Amino acid sequence: MQVEPQTFDRVLSSMCTEPHPDARTAAERFLATNPGDPGTYPAITELEEEAVSTLGEIAGLDSPAGYVASGGTEANIQAVRIARDRFESRDAGRLSNRSETEMPNVVMPESGHFSFQKAANVLGVKLRIVPTDEDHRADLEAVRHSVDERTALVVGVAGTTEYGRVDPIPELGEIARSVDALFHVDAAWGGFVLPFTDYEWNFSHAPIDTMAIDPHKMGQAAVPAGGLLARDETLLDELAIDTPYLESTSQATLTGTRSGAGVASAVAAMEALWPGGYRRQYARSQRNADWLADALVARGFEVVEPTLPLVAADVPVSTFDSLRREGWRISRTATDEMRIVCMPHVTRSMLEAFIADLDRLQCRASVPVISDD
Template identity: 80%
Template sequence: MDAVREVEPQDFDRVLSSMCTEPHPVARDAAERFLATNPGDPGTYPQVAELEREAISLLGEVAGLEDPAGYVASGGTEANIQAVRIARERADSRTPNVVMPESGHFSFQKAADLLEVELRIVPTDDDHRADLAAVRSCVDSDTALVVGVAGTTEYGRVDPIPELGRVARSVDAMLHVDAAWGGFVLPFTDDEWHFGHAPVDTMTIDPHKMGQAAVPAGGLLVRSADLLDHLAVDTPYLESTSQATLTGTRSGAGVASAVAAMEALWPDGYRRQYVRSQNNAEWLAEALEKRGYEVVDPTLPLVAASVPRSTFDALRARGWRISRTATGELRVVCMPHVTREMLASFIGDLDRLEVRASVPITSDD
């Protein structure tokens, strides 16, 4: 039996909730070419190591950071864990804490568990952004890190990053921005989110999400290279002397595809994509609103709407890959593969369900 040949990977024509997308053709090609390389061993694989430097340089341009340092991680989870690790290592406290809004990604929970730091979760305001007063009252001299999210997973919101930076500095803590998803759309908005806007120390920004690279290509950026020293361990059996990554052997495919995607798309291609995705999100939000659903305004290309559970289940039964927020709203992420036609077909299915639900049951039924 040839199990792999018999199974087709899913296509994207009904995928509405993923934060990953179809890689750009040049990113797919680069991933295939560099499949058998390992940037974790730069002494043996110098070409891909050079490409990784290029990836960091391009990510720095996207994120407003001159002279950037960092590496291409397995994803946003690893980058977030490493940011917490840097902050813990840098902190003087023996009982360090991390302060994060409740909109922060669950990867910080993993980081806190692994690194044995206290995770202090503060509420968000009515617009789903970090409540600054709550953050202020939560930090103290043991705070090692304040986390702000630039493009939240559930509502696409951007926390007040410069203000969070001021709060972090007031207690000598670091500021981490999680722009895992938002990093490739925010350059085309008025939001203040990056290294040039605020005293950001570390950032997660993932090419394998809106950056249209192949998985796995996450990104960790640090304001100065010495921050990576907090992560570095000696590597006795390799030609290189130390390693700052969490994983050892890593995917050269992710690195090469990140470079290929960014070279092809930064900045104009990403700008065009942002405009397309944002227009789609606004179109969907309006279509849902017209049908009487309560919609969270899509300030980035992500729509959340209060749709009854039964409707949600019926849409999933029709093959739509949709998900729900923690409070139960339907959540649609307008990734590059999400076209207007897909959304129109989705709304068409929703309308058919509604018609069926509103047909009165008669004694003949």
Template identity: 65%
Template sequence: MQQPEPQSFDRVLSSMCTEPHPAAREAAERFLATNPGDPATYEAVASLEERAIELLATLAEHPTPTDAAGYVTSGGTEANVQAVRSARNRHDASDVNVVVPESGHFSFHKAAELLDVELRTVPVDDDFRTRTDAVSAAVDDATALVVGVAGTTEYGRVDPIPELTRIAHETGARMHVDAAWGGFVLPFTDGEWSFDDAAVDTLTIDPHKFGQAAVPAGGLLARDAAALDALAVDTPYLETRSQATLTGTRSGAGVAGAVAAMEALWPDGYRDAVERATANAEWLASALAERGYEVVDPELPLVAAALPRSEFDALREAGWKVSRTSHGELRVVCMPHVTREALRAFVADLDRIRE
């Protein structure tokens, strides 16, 4: 039986994954059969994971990147689940809650169900950022974690991380930033989101998104080792006697690919990619606004616009891989593989559909 070809990225406009950098692709293939979950056996990839955390911590402005705690996860979902689990395990109350904005990723709903914690969802303001007054009203002594998003999946917004961190710590909770997508974009903006901008406890940042690593390669970072210590379980049949990760066997490909991509692209390659993506998002937003569509002003390279359902469906039928926000707007993520030529073709198809 002939095997199908992989998905082409030519018309993929809604994904937060992208084509891996050639160096990441090659490194991932070389380390395909290694398991960083057994570091005493797979020493080379274990060493690479230490390098991956140092590089991620550098991006996220950790005060001492060589001392940062963390590991390469399967993606943002695992990192977010682990951040909730760590905060729950470190909190004194028996029944804990986690405060998350309604713009938060659906992984927090998974975390709440898996970990049996109460999820308190708070509203966002008119610009799709978390309302700090709502967070202040939602937290109490049983709050283990407050979550802020740095690059929301629907509108590319950055929550007021310093203020959320202050609220969290004043009530005795930890602070987690979900920068799964935004973490490789925000270093080249003036947004406040990092370990340097606030006393953030844990942070999600995914190399397999804008970082151009091979899937799967997410990232969980912690300000100090205590956050990971709270996750550790005994592993009696391995030479490494404890493990803080959620999955046991993990992908050495993800680790090696992440390091290769970051070493090839940080910082100038990422800066160039962000500048191109930002220019593309601004061009598309302007093109859609000129055609009379209501467009959410892009803060990061993500465009949301109110298209009629019939036009959206016709674009999908024409082969464009686009998605909608929870409010029904067209959602286009200008990832590194999205070119101006592709966006011009997309708009040309939209004009044809509108005739």
């Protein structure tokens, strides 16, 4: 195998990062285990309980239910699945006059992750996408107008993919309750930085039913280690499928065989870093984001204020493309802003090198090109 894994020294777009050394070691030790088969692999099952318990602590939930998923996409799909199945089992009695073909709906701000599109396609629910306000947060009036008696789930985002924004979680929870819908918070990326901010985002702040919170993003675990949390074990019952051939009797996960490496590395990362290490990392990442935002503003770009460690700026597409050609891994928002995620592997010196390249390219762009012919 000739291919080399690329290094992280130019990766500014990823929401994954280099695993913490303890997480890497744990992943390597538990590489050949399968938490999807707890009767055969009991040690990793024990570790998974530990992971869920710590995730609950991080997310303000005393007796958490949940599991280590393959990632935020699985956690989001499963949350929609729980809501759909709960709605449908309740629906038969409640709405006898409804058209049988009308799907349950999920109400989500436009800042929600594309995995909800996937969930809607897979699960046969209608996704009602509502606008965000001028600060890129869910517009509460729009959400209020969109929910109805067929709303199975309201989604809030705590740390959006494009701008790192936190929706008004308690208010969204109230709206969900007002129509007897479940409330899911996508904190896949934000969950490991928000505990060190003043945001109201977790189970103790709002009537949240389920949450995506991924150790393999800001939690510094190895992929695949996503997290699905549920306030109550009964919510997970909607997902259970009987499992012959296994010594356990049912399975609530979306996948079957699962990665023990991910589970073990999540436990190891959280043991090493929660809470002090994550707090320090958050502070470092936020300082880097603020520095980068200032540097971009100083160069005349329009920048979306980084309220979490994620910077979006109105850099022209041609400059963006040139930076990509220089090897920088950067990505774009839906409205073509450049987007940089200050993950743990993103250091100040990386950002300095990036800005130096940007300056060089801008300078070159402003010098008239002398034609060859």
